[in-house]
């Protein structure tokens with residue numbers, strides 16, 4: 129689906145191993161970070177136990193874990209939109225002390241603005257950041273075309289399906305070429321087929337931009353397919369239970385799913401969830 | 411564009427009249443039959459003219475006295491328009507202040523709410539005493555009555571933006587002003603228009619009540635005069651003109667809303 133402009137290495141040829149990270153990709157360092165929320169009743173709820181994680185520039189990180197374990201919380205902490213209770217986060221060399229603006233964010237909910245057309249929704253970051261409108265207009269159109277939404281540029285969000293809306297919100301995050309891409313279950317609302325296609329498309333786009341990606345998902349399969357490293361989190365309060373390095377060559381085709389190493393990785397993560405009591409056999 | 415795309419645009423074919431009739435036909439038929447029954451009943455039971463004039467007589471009066479009615483309607487229209495405009499010009503900025511300032515929220519807002527419980531009609535004689543017999547006291551009553559629904563709806567609307575939506579633009583580097591322009595205000599518009607629609611009707615009531623107290627012009631004044639002269643037909647004609655005025659002004663607000671918020675009908679499922 130994504131056949132956007134640009135030179136894509138012919139499928140199959142492995143990506144040059146030395147070339148890790150685009151020119152502007154940033155590192156992310158999470159050091160001793162935890163988060164408690166104060167509920168309306170005045171109690172403190174610990175959403176995230178202490179987390180330490182170093183993400184290299186241009187690395188693709190996937191985070192899997194049970195519902196409510198603090199995945200979205202971790203993403204919000206990295207984006208600086210909510211403050212950490214303890215610990216520090218560095219994006220590049222800069223400590224996060226407030227909303228960072230170098231990241232493109234795909235939230236768990238699509239958050240499209242009802243009063244803007246699809247194209248204007250994608251162009252929102254361009255307007256707010258006061259980027260060059262002309263060049264980004266073309267970029268926005270290319271992105272929408274690459275997710276099969278060219279025909280819908282002038283429609284309003286209320287006229288789209290859930291999956292289409294989420295694709296628009298992905299285009300919105302990508303239009304500004306972010307150094308860091310934070311995605312919270314972006315494909316959760318998609319059917320299995322479209323989802324597999326989107327995985328492939330995301331990988332292709334990412335191989336070109338090589339920015340740093342933090343990708344949250346419920347799907348073990350999706351995590352292993354996309355990521356350089358998969359972070360497995362335990363139940364609330366969430367902490368890192370394991371980190372699995374996936375060194376399957378890129379670009380990965382959809383057939384990689386039947387590869388022995390792929391299956392082993394998926395099985396390994398599944399075992400984790402069984403051990404944590406999240407997955408149970410009858 | 412596909413066929414679905416063009417279907418959204420209202421067709422500009424000469425069939426608009428037929429479309430209008432098919433949309434409003436039922437209402438027209440109901441109104442027509444009520445007037446028909448009224449006419450028949452007045453005739454059948456020989457109801458005296460000074461108690462209940464026949465619709466045909468009311469229409470006749472409207473035709474013969476159109477200059478008089480128009481003169482007074484113009485004054486009432488002016489009062490309503492001024493009062494309503496004042497409500498918007500003062501109410502919307504005040505709503506913004508309530509949303510953005512703790513002080514306003516804690517002091518001005520409770521004050522406004524308690525003021526709301528004071529019957530504005532009871533203030534009318536005082537306003538007349540202060541402001542004289544001209545249009546000003548009527549404008550003030552119209553303003554006082556239509557002000558509250560406009561402010562409260564604007565406040566609710568501007569508070570309705572979800573936290574995540576604010577997060578979204580913050581992560582793009584938006585400051586508070588940009589957040590207001592790009593998110594809070596557009597998000598509030600449907601609610602603001604809700605307040606305006608209530609407010610315009612209230613403003614009409616306010617102006618007429620003001621005219622009842624003391625006036626030299628206006629449809630309310632005309633009614634008082636007609637009442638004194640036992641000219642029941644003129645009394646009813648004034649009511650009809652007043653209703654038409656109210657409906658017209660309401661429809662102008664609704665029309666501006668449709669023009670400004672074409673997306674709202676889609677988002678709220680108001681389309682057929």
Ligand SMILES: Nc1ncnc2c1ncn2[C@@H]1O[C@H](COP(=O)(O)OP(=O)(O)OP(=O)(O)O)[C@@H](O)[C@H]1O
Pocket residue numbers: 165166167173174175193194195196197198199200201202236364
């Ligand atoms: N604003 C908040 N106030 C209080 N508690 C919160 C708040 N946001 C999240 N929580 C709590 O923090 C925990 C972690 O929430 P979070 O949204 O990070 O989970 P998640 O891993 O993203 O879950 P899911 O996979 O279902 O999206 C949950 O138990 C939730 O109840």
Ligand SMILES: [Mg+2]
Pocket residue numbers: 199200201236312
């Ligand atoms: Mg979540």
